[in-house]
Amino acid sequence: MALVALVGSTVLFPLIFRASTWACLFCFTTHEERLRVCRMFVGTEGSKLGQCKDALTAAFEGLSDMEINYDERSHLHDAFTQMTLSLQEVAAAHGEWSFKAAFPSAAAKMKRTIHHLKKAQHSWSRLTGVQEATRRFHCWGCFSTICDLPLDCPVQDVTVKRGDQALFSCIVGFQLPESELTYSWKFAAGGLRTQDVSYFRDVPGAHGYLARIGPVQPTHRGTFSCVILHDQRPLARLYFYLNVTGPPPPGETELQVTFREVMNWTPREAETIEPWRPGLSELLARPSALTPGILFLIAAIAALVSASVTVLVWVFFRWYVSGD
Known part of the structure; x- marks a missing residue:
């Protein structure tokens, strides 16, 4: 499985790391802290100071690699901080050359501390995606890597x-x-x-x-x-x-039928628009249609009909009288 390295001590996700305790000594303690420990044991003389630093490195060099979750990293850092303080107390109490016994003892305690930390998890979910549990921190180079699972x-x-x-x-x-x-x-x-x-x-x-x-x-x-x-x-x-x-919904089927009917429709011949010629009953039923001209026409027709009836009655009367 390919690994993509992400350098830096600050990371976005919890990491899993496989750490050499010897290398972790350099990741979680500074040069000044290690130098202060040796100066408290042997003073500032160059040759003795060099022997002390070599002894400190050798004591942690022989420990096996460990693998823990990165969310335990802060606990490991605190453990190394406590270790340096304890070594300073030993130096103050026992003085020069006591480091030959103090350093291996401190390394053994650190090994036990790492063993008690939560171990790394390997049951990654479905083995896909960038998952938090796939990140590791490597003390031997003080850098982190992430298992490159497929996205x-x-x-x-x-x-x-x-x-x-x-x-x-x-x-x-x-x-x-x-x-x-x-x-x-x-x-x-x-x-x-x-x-x-x-x-x-x-x-x-x-x-x-x-x-x-x-x-x-x-x-x-x-x-x-x-x-x-x-x-x-x-x-x-x-x-x-x-x-x-599945088939289309019923409503959609009806819509398609309507659409086909519209597409197959052909227009009929244009119809002739004739003027409106209302009868007398229509005019009397619609008062709004009785314009002054229409009223004059009706009056004239009524007068003509009345005169015609009068003439017919007079002619009939003369004919009847002359027959007697």
Whole structure:
């Protein structure tokens, strides 16, 4: 498994480290602290000071490597700090040359301390994604490394009936950082089942760890991808292949029938628009239609009819009288 080194003592995630206790001496104690310990044992004379420093290094050099979680790193640092203080107390109490016994004793206690720290975990969730438990800190170089697990999770199949809603959850089986976490959703259209990032396009409006598609249509068939980012760096990529099944909804079928009827419709011949010629009953039923001209015409017709009736009655009377 490839390892990508990340140099620096400050890191974003808890680490797992495999540490040589001899090297950890140099990671968790400073040159000034080690020099102060030896000066308290032998003073400032050059030759004696050199022998003391060599003895301190040799005492920790023979210890085996240890592997613990990085969240125990602060405990290990505190243990080394306490060790240097204890050595100074021994030097003050016993004086010169007592370091020959004090240093191996301190190294043995440190070995027991490391053994009691929580050991590293190897049961990584699904062996995908940048997980906290995969980081290590190496005392021999005072740097950290991360196990380069693949970012891509296996494609998950999601089957939804046409017209229903599809819900995707961008959730992984390992703990994620609590801050500066973002989600990016993409889609590979055309029914493609792929993990090739070149086929994916951004899904507008999808930003959280949940994405909802609805109502689902055949055009939604394809692969959806969610990228989990921490501080703009990817932690994992999840893939969901959406398969759309079932006939179209009844309402959609009726709409399609209506659409076909509209497309097959042919216009009829244009009808002739005739002027309105209302009868007398229509005029009397609609007072608004009795304009002054119409009223004059009705009066004239009534007068003509009355005169005609009078003439006919007079002619009939003369004929009847002359017959007698």
